[in-house]
Amino acid sequence: MSKERLTTFIDAVLAxxxxxxxxxxxxxxxxxxNGFLDLKENFFAYILIFFWLGTMWGNLHNEWYSIKRINGRTVWATIISLM
Known part of the structure; x- marks a missing residue:
């Protein structure tokens, strides 16, 4: 499997x-x-999780940039970390 295929999978899962x-x-x-203010906890949780996932995506992008080759262990470690 190519590195690009695995990074595309990561992007798809996060999307x-x-x-x-x-x-x-x-x-x-x-x-x-007032209706929006009644749901402020829901919107706050959404924003918090969205930015957490965005940070995760950015960090994974930077991490994968330096990787040249992958093997089966890398694939499974990635799948488990996404789970």
Whole structure:
């Protein structure tokens, strides 16, 4: 397996997780400023997790930049770390 294929897999997994996070956000009822303020904990949790995942993605990108070859152990270690 090439390094590019594994990094594409990492990107896809993180993109799917970030998309699922958005789908879990509830719509404010009513759609007003007060409605948004009632859900501030949900939006704060979303923002916190989104930035945590973004930081993880950035760190993985920097880490994978210096790797030249991968083996089966690297693939499984990556899968376990994404889990």
């Amino acid at each position: 799917i997780v970030m998309t699922i996070l958005v789908l879990e956000l509830r719509k404010p009822n009513p759609v007003t400023l």
